[in-house]
Amino acid sequence: xxxxxxxxxxxxxxxxxxxxxxxxxxxxxxxxxxxxxxxxxxxxxxxxxxxxxxxxxxxxxxxxxxxxxxxxxxxxxxxxxxxxxxxxxxxxxxxxxxxxxxxxxxxxxxxxxxxxxxxxxxxxxxxxxxxxxxxxxxxxxxxxxxxxxxxxxxxxxxxxxxxxxxxxxxxxxxxxxxxxxxxxxxxxxxxxxxxxxxxxxxxxxxxxxxxxxxxxxxxxxxxxxxxxxxxxxxxxx
Numbered sequence: 001x002x003x004x005x006x007x008x009x010x011x012x013x014x015x016x017x018x019x020x021x022x023x024x025x026x027x028x029x030x031x032x033x034x035x036x037x038x039x040x041x042x043x044x045x046x047x048x049x050x051x052x053x054x055x056x057x058x059x060x061x062x063x064x065x066x067x068x069x070x071x072x073x074x075x076x077x078x079x080x081x082x083x084x085x086x087x088x089x090x091x092x093x094x095x096x097x098x099x100x101x102x103x104x105x106x107x108x109x110x111x112x113x114x115x116x117x118x119x120x121x122x123x124x125x126x127x128x129x130x131x132x133x134x135x136x137x138x139x140x141x142x143x144x145x146x147x148x149x150x151x152x153x154x155x156x157x158x159x160x161x162x163x164x165x166x167x168x169x170x171x172x173x174x175x176x177x178x179x180x181x182x183x184x185x186x187x188x189x190x191x192x193x194x195x196x197x198x199x200x201x202x203x204x205x206x207x208x209x210x211x212x213x214x215x216x217x218x219x220x221x222x223x224x225x226x227x228x229x230x231x232x233x234x235x236x237x
Contacts, residue, residue, distance in 0.1 A: 077105030169220025
């Protein structure tokens with residue numbers, strides 16, 4: 001058997017191949033997340049389509065806005081990558097929430113926080129997404145509104161009226177930011193990530209939320225017992 005001779009050119013070729021593989025593994029791009037509202041799997045058209053809840057109320061939707069922050073991309077082929085910016089998502093005007101520097105490899109999960117953390121709240125009003133003119137701020141003492149869900153309701157024996165779910169609160173014992181973690185089952189980060197906001201899960205998850213009896217949730221104390229319902233609305237399509 002002849003001895004195997006490794007020439008300098010072979011070593012250089014192997015090194016370049018390895019470096020190219022590392023580079024391809026590490027290269028990154030922007031991930032676009034899209035939040036799309038649904039009800040029982042059907043798209044929600046604001047200010048028009050009527051839906052029936054499990055408690056028998058006929059409802060429409062006129063507004064759904066919420067703050068997203070701390071988006072973390074959990075990769076199967078690369079380390080997790082996080083962002084710290086606060087983004088105001090208004091699903092009545094669909095647009096991408098871009099996550100810069102997302103890995104090109106396969107995904108394991110995506111997680112994010114709904115709300116504005118206590119540090120930012122303590123600093124008072126800001127500009128941009130956190131500008132009070134966006135209609136997502138209560139007062140200096142109570143801080144930002146994390147999520148707004150509004151529309152109309154009517155039911156047998158209940159006249160048509162407006163409902164409003166406004167969730168906020170950053171001070172103990174009513175700290176109402178919440179974390180959402182969604183598995184993505186090895187999909188590529190190259191494709192936009194569609195996150196359904198399944199509004200039926202808010203109203204119909206057991207026990208059903210009777211909006212005719214609680215048409216107004218507008219302070220931190222009232223919001224604490226609806227957080228799990230809100231967390232359950234989000235799912236990857």
